[in-house]
Amino acid sequence: MGWAVAIFVFLFIAGAHCEDVKTPGASANVTAGSPKAPASDICRQCVCKDNKVNCYDQNLDTFFSKEEWAALADFKPKIVDLSENSFTNVTLMADLSIEILNLSRCKIDVIENASFKELQEMRVLDLSYNKLTAAKLSPHAFEGKYTPEQYEPLAAMRVLNLAYNDLHSLNQDLFEHLPQLEELDISGNPLTTIDHVTLIAISSLPMLKVLRMRSCQLTEIPEKFLHTPLYLSRLDISDNQLTAVPQELEETKNLEYLNLNQNPIRELDMTSEDYPGFPRLRKLKELHMCNMPSLRRIGPGALAGLESLESLHMSLNPSLEFIDPKALARPDDIGETYDWPLIKQLYLQSNNLSDIDSRLLSRWDLLEKIDVSDNPYLCDCSTQWIVDVLVPLIEEKKTNSSLMVCHEPIEMRGYTLKHLNEIHRHMRCVDKYGNRPERDGAILLGTLIGVLLAVPIMLGLVLLWRKGYFGWLGLRGPVDVSRAFYKRAPADDNLF
Numbered sequence: 330m331g332w333a334v335a336i337f338v339f340l341f342i343a344g345a346h347c348e349d350v351k352t353p354g355a356s357a358n359v360t361a362g363s364p365k366a367p368a369s370d371i372c373r374q375c376v377c378k379d380n381k382v383n384c385y386d387q388n389l390d391t392f393f394s395k396e397e398w399a400a401l402a403d404f405k406p407k408i409v410d411l412s413e414n415s416f417t418n419v420t421l422m423a424d425l426s427i428e429i430l431n432l433s434r435c436k437i438d439v440i441e442n443a444s445f446k447e448l449q450e451m452r453v454l455d456l457s458y459n460k461l462t463a464a465k466l467s468p469h470a471f472e473g474k475y476t477p478e479q480y481e482p483l484a485a486m487r488v489l490n491l492a493y494n495d496l497h498s499l500n501q502d503l504f505e506h507l508p509q510l511e512e513l514d515i516s517g518n519p520l521t522t523i524d525h526v527t528l529i530a531i532s533s534l535p536m537l538k539v540l541r542m543r544s545c546q547l548t549e550i551p552e553k554f555l556h557t558p559l560y561l562s563r564l565d566i567s568d569n570q571l572t573a574v575p576q577e578l579e580e581t582k583n584l585e586y587l588n589l590n591q592n593p594i595r596e597l598d599m600t601s602e603d604y605p606g607f608p609r610l611r612k613l614k615e616l617h618m619c620n621m622p623s624l625r626r627i628g629p630g631a632l633a634g635l636e637s638l639e640s641l642h643m644s645l646n647p648s649l650e651f652i653d654p655k656a657l658a659r660p661d662d663i664g665e666t667y668d669w670p671l672i673k674q675l676y677l678q679s680n681n682l683s684d685i686d687s688r689l690l691s692r693w694d695l696l697e698k699i700d701v702s703d704n705p706y707l708c709d710c711s712t713q714w715i716v717d718v719l720v721p722l723i724e725e726k727k728t729n730s731s732l733m734v735c736h737e738p739i740e741m742r743g744y745t746l747k748h749l750n751e752i753h754r755h756m757r758c759v760d761k762y763g764n765r766p767e768r769d770g771a772i773l774l775g776t777l778i779g780v781l782l783a784v785p786i787m788l789g790l791v792l793l794w795r796k797g798y799f800g801w802l803g804l805r806g807p808v809d810v811s812r813a814f815y816k817r818a819p820a821d822d823n824l825f
């Protein structure tokens with residue numbers, strides 16, 4: 330027992346000793362990892378390697394000084410990650426070749442004037458998940474160096490992330506020093522409305538290509554909001570309070586991607602002012618309308634303006650029970666026939682659809698990806714084409730059609746459409762009075778039993794009557810009748 334404890338203690342000490350040996354190695358790591366790494370204070374606290382300074386989650390509570398940054402110059406950092414720390418102020422940085430600066434998830438509420446002015450190569454600045462407010466975030470924060478042509482620009486800046494701060498509004502001049510900005514994320518800020526100054530701020534970005542405004546509590550997209558950003562190709566306005574498809578989208582002439590998920594839109598109906606369909610968006614390729622608990626109905630032509638649509642994501646809408654067969658169909662220029670967009674990806678899973686209409690697309694065979702599973706399918710003659718045509722197509726795409734299950738009529742409930750395809754099931758029609766095949770079956774069986782029983786009973790009754798059994802009822806048997814007939818016969822002769 331005693332020696333066992335001794336060995337244990339020895340091993341423990343040996344282990345501890347190994348740890349001791351490792352520790353200086355780890356700090357040597359910083360300089361040894363990259364031969365060029367300088368003995369900068371920053372690299373003592375963070376990992377400096379391959380032009381990347383990694384200070385992720387280092388409990389930094391003050392921003393580095395200009396002198397500390399300057400000591401990094403020889404290392405030529407391109408990427409600096411200061412995310413997940415707790416400093417509140419961002420102060421002037423030194424002249425460095427930083428391209429990507431990550432200041433996400435700190436507690437920043439103050440960015441001093443022109444803090445980044447020496448970073449003339451900075452392309453990407455991530456300020457998401459901080460405490461920036463409209464009052465404290467001033468346009469001067471992004472001031473660059475003086476140039477004769479432009480107003481102190483940060484000329485290389487392309488991507489700015491201000492998501493998940495506390496901005497109720499944007500200063501109208503906020504982006505005046507960022508003339509080349511292509512990507513802006515202001516998701517997760519409590520904007521509630523796009524007020525006049527915010528509208529001016531966004532429309533001062535002529536090169537904007539990507540705009541994300543997810544979870545901003547927006548109730549509408551105002552007019553002229555999307556007028557200036559001529560090259561806007563991706564727009565995310567998901568998880569807002571929009572009750573209708575914003576008609577302002579019509580201003581975007583180059584939109585390719587639109588995310589409208591999680592908005593309380595009830596309906597898309599071309600004849601309604603409250604719930605209109607889509608305006609013409611000639612270049613839109615990808616549309617997302619998922620997770621919309623209120624969405625019930627997509628009317629005829631509601632998606633017809635999306636003539637280049639390739640990818641339609643309309644899933645997880647628990648109330649969506651009707652998509653018009655002509656939802657995507659657009660009358661051609663002379664009004665003779667219809668044109669359909671050539672959809673390559675169709676996602677309609679987990680809705681409340683009892684049917685996928687075969688006329689929804691013109692070319693089901695062009696689909697590359699499809700998921701229409703988890704809907705309460707009505708398995709009757711109207712969905713026969715799904716069993717015969719669509720299921721084999723889905724199987725071919727190697728997506729899983731065993732999750733397509735019949736919900737109605739009762740006697741079909743639980744069968745997969747794949748199984749019905751395998752057994753070449755021919756399904757009955759449910760008639761317009763809502764009679765269901767299983768009820769038809771019962772009626773048919775009842776009638777048959779009735780007929781089968783009626784025949785012997787009738788025969789029996791006829792037999793009894795012939796034998797005069799019903800005489801007491803005043804019904805004479807055929808014998809009496811013929812007797813009466815013959816009795817009258819001589820009288821009839823008198824007529825001649």
Ligand SMILES: *[C@@H]1O[C@H](CO)[C@@H](O)[C@H](O)[C@H]1NC(C)=O
Pocket residue numbers: 355356358362376
């Ligand atoms: C030291 O460098 C190695 C390999 O580059 C790395 O896996 C390790 O995490 C580094 N150690 C520290 C303490 O940074």
Ligand SMILES: *[C@@H]1O[C@H](CO)[C@@H](O)[C@H](O)[C@H]1NC(C)=O
Pocket residue numbers: 391417418439
């Ligand atoms: C941060 O900036 C504010 C306002 O400029 C100033 O009052 C405060 O002292 C600064 N805090 C630090 C830690 O430098």
Ligand SMILES: *[C@@H]1O[C@H](CO)[C@@H](O)[C@H](O)[C@H]1NC(C)=O
Pocket residue numbers: 385412413429431432433434453455
């Ligand atoms: C910045 O860091 C956060 C968290 O560490 C990460 O999620 C984010 O993608 C980074 N941003 C950029 C632009 O690399």
Ligand SMILES: *[C@@H]1O[C@H](CO)[C@@H](O)[C@H](O)[C@H]1NC(C)=O
Pocket residue numbers: 441442469
């Ligand atoms: C930032 O610059 C503006 C204009 O030059 C000035 O009014 C403001 O006081 C400056 N703010 C700070 C904190 O220096």
Ligand SMILES: *[C@@H]1O[C@H](CO)[C@@H](O)[C@H](O)[C@H]1NC(C)=O
Pocket residue numbers: 647648649650681683
């Ligand atoms: C789904 O549709 C059925 C009728 O087709 C309806 O009774 C039911 O309430 C709908 N479910 C939801 C969540 O809207």
Ligand SMILES: *[C@@H]1O[C@H](CO)[C@@H](O)[C@H](O)[C@H]1NC(C)=O
Pocket residue numbers: 729730731732
């Ligand atoms: C399809 O889904 C069913 C039920 O979830 C599962 O049993 C089956 O293995 C899946 N098949 C493929 C090819 O993924």
